[in-house]
Amino acid sequence: MQSVLALLLIGIQLVYAGKHSLQYFYTATSGLPNFPQFVTVGIVDGQPFTYYDSNIRRETPRQEWMAKSEGEEYWEGETQKTIGTEQSFVNNINVAKDRFNQTGGVHTFQFMYGCELDGDGTKRGYWQIGYDGEDFISLDKSTRTFTAANPQAMTTKVKWDSTGALANSQSNYLENICIEWLQKYVGYGKSTLERKVSPQVSLLQKSPSSSVSCHATGFYPSGVTISWQREGQEHDEDVDLGELIINEDGTFQRVSTLNVKPEEWKKNEYKCVVEHQGKTIREILTEDKIKTNHASVPIGIIVGVVAVVLLLVIIAVAGFMVYQKKKGFKPVASDDGSNSSTHSNQNHKDETR
Structure with a gap:
């Protein structure tokens, strides 16, 4: 398993011939007065294509091909969804601080999820949450259960595993909906994302x-x-x-x-x-x-x-202050699912409660 921040740092390395990836990174912070409390970025094939922070309070395109492909209705809908997610993520820092018996200081609550599609049709998905640059809890799609990385995450694991609803819905999203939108976004940016340029x-x-x-x-x-x-x-x-x-x-x-x-x-x-x-x-x-x-x-x-790296740094700066390690990353293989939507963030409120 691997810290969410580390995944942010290696996210751009997941792109190679015959493989496409879609990833979303959310970061909530506390104790940083001149830094947005909440930041999100969407990345397709290593290219940031959407961005939101609590200062601008607007989901915005970060690629010309994305701006041309989706109209105002899309951006307004994504903005409203992200605004709805923002407060719950900020609140989760307070919940986590209580769990770890912390008061002041700089803290980060980070969430990463996404999917990959190989040229041969193989699908993978991953869904992980981190706190202060360390693993907190992650989804094991093979068992449709959550894995707690420390004792403080056990309360969350027990609650989420009690019904299985969140694990099932997020697995379904990663296996199907995420793949559908990945293919759509790759189609939007085909001339850019599928180009081949020698070094x-x-x-x-x-x-x-x-x-x-x-x-x-x-x-x-x-x-x-x-x-x-x-x-x-x-x-x-x-x-x-x-x-x-x-x-x-x-x-x-x-x-x-x-x-x-x-x-x-x-x-x-x-x-x-x-x-x-x-x-x-x-x-x-x-x-x-x-x-x-x-x-x-x-x-x-x-x-x-x-x-583009500066855009990623905006999200990672707070995490760098507490993040001290890098580990390996193995996304889980995929099965089946259904439906259609962009983000799955409507399902991530009160993450740690």
Whole structure:
């Protein structure tokens, strides 16, 4: 199991060829005077497409294709649903604080749910709640029950499991309704979400004595493999793979750093190998191919402000203050269901009571 905040951080990494994903993240905060009490974001295939916070109090599109595809009735309906959810999520922080015997301080109550659809028709769904950057409770779709991550969540688990109604309704949503809307949104943004763009690959170095990074950027979808070879053989020692980052235009970038001394790679052939969408790019590490920190292009690529990431940071900032770990994530396989709606948030009032 995994913290909801961690899922937010890796959410953009779930996109690759033949796979589509739809995710919603809700965050309520307390103890942050200049930060919205409640924020939501919807993400399809790693791209934020809807956004709401308690300051603007309006569900808004975050992609041009979304703004063009849905009219005022849709946005007004989503706004009213989210407003209805906002107060219950803010209240849940107080409930959780009571459970944990807390008074003041900074606190976050986070909720993530979503679904994935593979190219072969395989479906997955996940539904999890976290408090102060730690797991609180999650839905186990295979048993239609909830899993409490700590003793404080047991009261919630017992209540929700007593009738099975919430587990059944949310499982149905994840298995069917969520998939239906995922397909609809992918259809709206097909030209953007199903495009294929090959990476630009550069070898970067801050100074003549520092490590060398292989930087791939501008690629879409996000599934990329960056590896190193030494004298034609796989080399995975002294290699650090950076986080996947989303660029302002919705494409992605990633860096793999080779931590060997210059005299080592100068006397042995090192090669960076980047694989994306069946295409392989190989860059042999030589001095003339390295771009240093003084070159304008690499700095522009790496340091350039990423608007979409900033949107995610808005949601995650409070969680970063208390979140200290990252773990693995395994969504549950899907079965069947019915109906049609966008969010399932009308079913999430008084989460922790």
